[in-house]
Amino acid sequence: KAGVTQTPRYLIKTRGQQVTLSCSPISGHRSVSWYQQTPGQGLQFLFEYFSETQRNKGNFPGRFSGRQFSNSRSEMNVSTLELGDSALYLCASSLTSGSVADTQYFGPGTRLTVL
């Protein structure tokens, strides 16, 4: 079974631009979560989607948004990019959102650099 895929793997943008990242979960998985990884803050939760609905949100500004499609694929968008948004963005999928035993499987990440 194919793992979680993320596209693109690398992105370079300039301040003020916007960016869209894509995540395809493992086949059959319906929950997708997004995390930001930076050297200073470590791994921080952005949001989680299940059945096209945002179920959980971390402490990030409104410039960070996401959505999920009917095939469970998810996108996240960052508008008005700032230098501090440079990070590795990781997507994780799990079977459902309702079982505590579900494991989150991570993709390879998208490395975003803001110049």
Added chain:
Amino acid sequence: GNSVTQMEGPVTLSEEAFLTINCTYTATGYPSLFWYVQYPGEGLQLLLKATKADDKGSNKGFEATYRKETTSFHLEKGSVQVSDSAVYFCALILNYGGSQGNLIFGKGTKLSVKP
């Protein structure tokens, strides 16, 4: 609040040495606990997990026991290999009456194993 604290790195060991990476947690409920590993340039891979007190997770020679009395989930391996060089993250997820919250990660511990 809910948090995970793991020992500061980097940790440098010789091949075949014994490994311990300490992890303690603070949680308001009854968490499930995880160790994830991140190899250079890659996303996170689940290494092992434990969902209730006294459970032992194990995989690839690594093991960790969920200790509720000491709120700990220390990672151990009897004999490390060069290929174990990576960053190790301890994480928890809270059980909200059957619903899954988001993963809360420690800062990560970088392990380097020398031949």
